[in-house]
Amino acid sequence: MLEDGRTVTADWCASDPPIQALEALDAAIHMAASARREYYEDQLPSTLAYIPKKLRWQNVWPVLQAEFKISDMVPSVLKPTFWLINECTPEEFADVIYPTIRKVVYSPRPVPITVVLLENLHILTKKCTEDTLSDFYPMIFYSLDSNLNQLQIAALIALQNVSDVIPDDIMYGTVVIKVKKLLDKKTGDVKIINLVLGVFEKILPRLDNTSILNYVVPTILNMRLGNPDVINRIVKLYKAIITEEKYGITCDVMATELIPKLAPQSVNANLNVDQFNNLIEILYDMLEKIEQYQRHKLKTEGASASGSNRRRIRQMSTENVPAPPFHIPNLRVEQRKTSSAENMVRRSSAATVSQPGRLGQWIFGSNNSTNNDGNFLRVTNILPNRRLSDNTLMTPKIHIAPSSASSPGGTPAGTAGLPSRRHSSIGPQERRLSTANLSPPTVSGPIAMTDVRDISQ
Secondary structure (H helix, E strand, O other): OOOOOOOOOHHHHHHOHHHHHHHHHHHHHOOOHHHHHHHHHHHHHHHHHHOOHHHHHHHHHHHHHHHOOOHHHHHHHHHHHHHHHHHOOHHHHHHHHHHHHHHHHHOOOOHHHHHHHHHOHHHHHHHOOHHHHOOOHHHHHHHHHOOOHHHHHHHHHHHHHHHHHOOHHHHHHHHHHHHHHHHHHOOOOHHHHHHHHHHHHHHHHHOOHHHHHHHHHHHHHOOOOOOHHHHHHHHHHHHHHHHOHHHOOOHHHHHHHHHHHHHHHHHOOOOOHHHHHHHHHHHHHHHHHHHHHHHHHHHHOOOOOOOOOOOOHHHOOOOOOOOOOOOOOOOOOOOOOOOOHHHHHHHHHHHHHOOOOOHHHHHHOOOOHHHHHHHHHHHHHHOOOOOHHHHOOOOOOOOOEOOOOOOOOOOOOOOOOOOEEOOOOOOOOOOEEOOOOOEOOOOOOOOOOOOHHHHHO
8 A cells, every 4th residue: 555545556566667667677687688789779778767766776787887898788888878877966977887987998999889988978078077087088089090980070079079178288289180180181071071160160269379370270271172061161160260369360371371262162053142141251351351451561661552442342232232323315404504584585586486387487587696686676566555575574663653752762852853764665774754753642541553654644
């Protein structure tokens, strides 16, 4: 009887997941080697979660520890062992599991065991102390120097996973050197190239100027380009290197090594739009740095370095380029010119004469300038009641007589007669005396504005 009132029966125990997991482990011990390897790789890792932690150390770990003595079983046993390492505390790892793992690391081992250890090295480093970490460095360096592609790939994967815990002196003095040597042997292997670039991306913030110039840049330059993913990763790596001034990439290196390596890939047909844009952008960035440096150098030396009209080309696009001016074919627009009133009348007369059969041609004559002087005489003969002022665009002059002699425009005191004024039908330079009173009569109410012709009548 359980605390919650349930009765424990044989059927219930047989269906309990922890009991089933322990029974399967007991049965696997008596199986053949091939069946045990399959069980350790596939079934046991998925059932360990159902087994209580105390039973893991009492029942599961002793079985796995015994299998470590058989070299053929070690690759299969490592998978459930790493599950236990991931779940245990650093103290449990140091006291219980690490002594067994250390024997495997320092003993002669086949390639599959080394591959599994390297691929899961990040799990080990989470539980290791600084002293125990040094036990795994020789395995990494040995795999990098190996001629086996499987070990090289596993070592590069391990470097990406554990780069944060590797000391700087080992990183500068050993890791970057061995990675460069590895790529020198595999310049055309796309998988190796991608893994090397992944290592550089991880360790780049920790590298100094010397390591960048002596190992990272030469390693990248030795890569065989062509794969779009490789080109894009190199572009991103160059951008990170160029952006940080602490790396000290000189303009000479950009102009003589980096740009000549990348520029031919700008016509790579396998690049998509984003990859092409990233490539062009980094090329412009390097060219701009070279331009700034060289202009400053020339100005310092006293030479003339005028600005280029092609600067900031990469900032221009079809979206912000102004549209060309729109022109209508065969359309000529002349600037408007101001003219006097008489010239405007003559143009109007000429336009009217140019149309045959119109009355204006008979009145104003031809368009010949020599005959324009008689146009106004013809108007007088045909229209006797029409004044010359009616043929011009000048504003008619309205004269208002003053209400008294003291009003403005009135008769000055002590003079005989009225002042002279210009008549509308007389030329602008001729003046005669007028018999009309220029002052309006003194009346109440509004006064109508009257033309001088009406006043004379």
